[in-house]
Amino acid sequence: GIQVEQSPPDLILQEGANSTLRCNFSDSVNNLQWFHQNPWGQLINLFYIPSGTKQNGRLSATTVATERYSLLYISSSQTTDSGAYFCAVVEVKAAGNKLTFGGGTRVLVKP
Amino acid sequence: DAGVTQSPTHLIKTRGQQVTLRCSPKSGHDTVSWYQQALGQGPQFIFQYYEEEERQRGNFPDRFSGHQFPNYSSELNVNALLLGDSALYLCASSFRERQGLFYEQYFGPGTRLTVT
Numbered sequence: 001g002i003q004v005e006q007s008p009p010d011l012i013l014q015e016g017a018n019s020t021l022r023c024n025f026s027d028s029v030n031n032l033q034w035f036h037q038n039p040w041g042q043l044i045n046l047f048y049i050p051s052g053t054k055q056n057g058r059l060s061a062t063t064v065a066t067e068r069y070s071l072l073y074i075s076s077s078q079t080t081d082s083g084a085y086f087c088a089v090v091e092v093k094a095a096g097n098k099l100t101f102g103g104g105t106r107v108l109v110k111p
Numbered sequence: 112d113a114g115v116t117q118s119p120t121h122l123i124k125t126r127g128q129q130v131t132l133r134c135s136p137k138s139g140h141d142t143v144s145w146y147q148q149a150l151g152q153g154p155q156f157i158f159q160y161y162e163e164e165e166r167q168r169g170n171f172p173d174r175f176s177g178h179q180f181p182n183y184s185s186e187l188n189v190n191a192l193l194l195g196d197s198a199l200y201l202c203a204s205s206f207r208e209r210q211g212l213f214y215e216q217y218f219g220p221g222t223r224l225t226v227t
Contacts, residue, residue: 004153031213041199043154043218086153090213096166097208098144099216101153 002027002091006102013077013109021072021105023087031090032063033099034072038083046072046085077109113138115204115219123225124192132187132222136204143185144216145177148199160185161207189224197226 003026013019023032034046047054047061049070054061058077063070074081084106088099116135124130136143142161146154156169160179179185183204189196200223203216 031215033215035218041148041201041221041223043201045215045217048215088153092208092213093167096142096159096161097213098156098159098167098169099146099154099203100156101146103153 002029002089002100004087004089004100004102006085006087006105008105009103011105011107013074013081013107015077015079015109015111017077017109018073018075019077019107021074021085021107023070023072023102025068025070025089027068029065029068029089030092030097032070033088033090034061034070035086035088036081036083037086037104043086074107077107079109079111082107082109115202115217117200117202117219117222119222120220121223121225123227126192126194126226128192129188129190130192130224132189132200132202132224133184134187134202134204134219135184136202137217140204140206140217141183142205142207143179143183144203144205145185145187146201146203146218147171148201148221150198154201157187192226194226197224199223 031050035043084104088101144159145157148154158168163179199221202219205216206214
């Protein structure tokens with residue numbers, strides 16, 4: 001199956017700082033999602049991005065499918081940005097599809 | 112528009128027991144997938160249901176089984192619980208993939224299972 005690796009595994013930021021999270025995957029994928037997991041465990045959809053760049057407020061994401069990576073940018077970080085960030089790639093099989101997740105980047109934003 | 116709901120929120124079971132977790136998909140969605148998330152790790156795919164049938168399965172033993180009902184809701188059953196089954200169990204829903212078009216999955220709040 002496809003391997004998904006995220007870096008860095010942990011990130012400590014001062015409030016207001018910018019950061020870049022990276023997601024590498026080992027094979028061609030049909031699509032990719034970025035999630036934020038809050039301290040209560042809820043996975044919140046951030047981006048659904050097979051290629052190109054998308055922006056949503058202070059967050060943006062870029063996927064370069066031909067080079068098998070995606071980046072998540074957090075600008076002007078806030079304490080509410082703390083939590084784990086996961087990328088997940090869509091693997092398609094004959095009868096269905098599934099998400100394969102990376103190990104995540106755990107972000108702590110300090111006031 | 113109701114999102115994905117799961118019940119119960121928390122559950123404590125004893126090794127060897129059986130457990131049933133429940134999931135209702137987001138309104139309009141017809142596909143349900145289940146994931147297991149161990150502490151400090153990313154979620155791992157268990158299986159996916161569409162049209163009341165298991166369509167795809169991850170690397171989980173037969174102790175893990177499921178069901179989808181005509182209203183698209185789903186259950187995850189785990190038999191003969193092991194200590195290692197302690198995890199957050201996440202349900203996700205989506206529209207079924209059609210003609211190469213994929214639809215993003217939306218997750219419920221999860222059920223935290225503790226096996227003692």
